[in-house]
Amino acid sequence: MRRSLSALVLGFSLFLGSMSWSGFSITHTVLDPGGSEELADRLFESPALRSALVGLMADRIEGLLPEGIALPREQLELVAGRTLDDPSVQLLVRQGLVQVHQKALRGDSSPTQLHATAVGTAARNVLVAERPELEDRVPQAPAVQVELPTAGLSYLGSIRAGLVQATLIFGLVAAAGASMALLIARNRPLVLRRLAYWAFGTASFWLLISLAIPVAADVLSPRSGVLAGAIASIMFGAMVPGALTLAGLGVALLVGSFAWHQFGRRRGVHMVGTPVFVR
Incomplete structure (x- = not known):
């Protein structure tokens, strides 16, 4: 017994x-509120997240192109990838990921967007470096709206x-x-x-x-x-x-x-x- x-x-x-x-x-x-920055650093290294961000940026960069100018998808993603490699953009992404984590833990489902002008300026610099003929046809400080994918959080x-x-x-x-x-x-x-x-x-x-x-x-x-x-x-x-x-x-x-x-x-x-x- x-x-x-x-x-x-x-x-x-x-x-x-x-x-x-x-x-x-x-x-x-x-799920530790004090670990948002460390989590953001680890998330930034995720290949899946990078691929998603490159795809989102490529869609937005395509909207910067003047009428009559088209770039193949591969080149748009190349420009987006190099934009994402810009240190200022990387800092914005990390800050955005910290905000996403903090919001999610508070139950805040509002979207988190990267600074549109900063991303747009970095994207323009890369785009002009790839296609110099676009120097005078793309605005100097375009706004590129990139919303972080927060579904499920x-x-x-x-x-x-x-x-x-x-x-x-x-x-x-x-x-x-x-x-x-x-x-x-x-x-x-x-x-x-x-x-x-x-x-x-x-x-x-x-x-x-x-x-x-x-x-x-x-x-x-x-x-x-x-x-x-x-x-x-x-x-x-x-x-x-x-x-x-x-x-x-x-x-x-x-x-x-x-x-x-x-x-x-x-x-x-x-x-x-x-x-x-x-x-």
Whole structure:
């Protein structure tokens, strides 16, 4: 009876522990309001996001061309890519990504646009460098409206609020349950081994997820939701260090289980071998 009850309590506690650990990892990475700048730097390196921005800029740059002048799509994207490589434009994009993250965590779904004149000036410089004959035909400071693709981000604030509460509650219940299982179990080294196996299993699961999600996000995310896909990729990728730490905890628990078992055996042998004098 005690063994069955211990296994039931431990299993439920490990499930809640997994949920708590996952929530803690997420709220301290991509859902951390203080990590917007670091997240923006990582998002800027996303090939999928760059491709989407190049496509958006190419559409807008095409609108700068005077009537009767047309450029092939490949050349428009080349100009857009070089515009995006301009340090001033890169700074604007990073600042825009910080704003997107902060807005999403506040539940603000309003669009975020890059500074139209700054982007337009950089695009004009690249365009004229490619086609010098357009020097006098393209305005000196054109406005190029580029809106960052924020589809799918409006729920981040609600998700974070729910996760913060659930993480604390699940963590406390899991810790109490694991402690109770350890107290009522007859075979406590077995409880430690089960905790170790849970740590190994959870770490392996998140390592696999962290490898699979970025690939799936790049393939499945539409252009309007590419930013949400990139954030999902970073979110799950950020769990790798935590998963490795959890695996290390599993090793420690396994060693502790073995040491406890050996100590128990030696103690039992010592007690059995102690002579008893009867008067």
